[in-house]
Amino acid sequence: MDNLGIVFLSEVVGTAMLVLLGCGVVANVALARNKGLGGGFLMVNIGWGLAVFAGVIVAYNSGAHLNPAVTLGLVASGASEFGSGVPVNVLSILAYIAAELIGAILGAVLVWLAYKQHFDEEPEPASKLGVFSTGPAIRSYGWNLVTEIIGTFVLVFVVIAFGHNGDAGGLAALGALPVALLVIVIGTSLGGxxxxxxxxxxDLGPRIAHWFLPIKGKGSSDWAYAWVPVAGPIIGGVLAGWASLALLPVLA
Structure with missing residues (x-):
């Protein structure tokens, strides 16, 4: 298997692990008759952060992007290589994004299998969809987009900064842990x-899984909102990459 094939598989497996554990904690909190039912938003934040930790550890060969916003943010920051020495070009960018989407779909399917009986017992379609994908507390597409842009900017900008710290033996030397803590603080600060x-x-991968899986009483997949958690993170990630070119050399 060539290097691009290796990083493709790494991204698929890492993103599947991320979504399995991340959507899994939402299922535990939200679906009927679970032992974690009612565990609250903080439990979800911690679960997602540690899901990122597990995904990053698994996907070490690819550089563990696990997120098209990270991939595109690195491109915008001027990166010349991804994981395992794969050069940045149109083919490698598309391979990363495809692998991340495939992995997210697979992870969501595994969550459904793990919680099949609880999906069957859950009477609320919104709770079922909430396991798979995000939705706004107050639906206002423009402001929802702004929130996603800001949250993703923080994620990608700080992830790129970890790389700069790694060059000096700083935070990046700790590996996946700083990224996990970053995701937790984004959730607790900006996730509401x-x-x-x-x-x-x-968001898109599990939403697709929700659409095609035979989930009892599942209701709509809310495609009217689906563009927000796609466009917002892409915009935020690219802006973070551009900002890192100007700001991180000054802040270092």
């Missing part, structure tokens, strides 16, 4: 308005 997708694949 939209549920903080901050990752197009994390």
């Amino acid at each position: 308005p939209t549920g903080y997708a901050i990752n197009p694949a994390r």
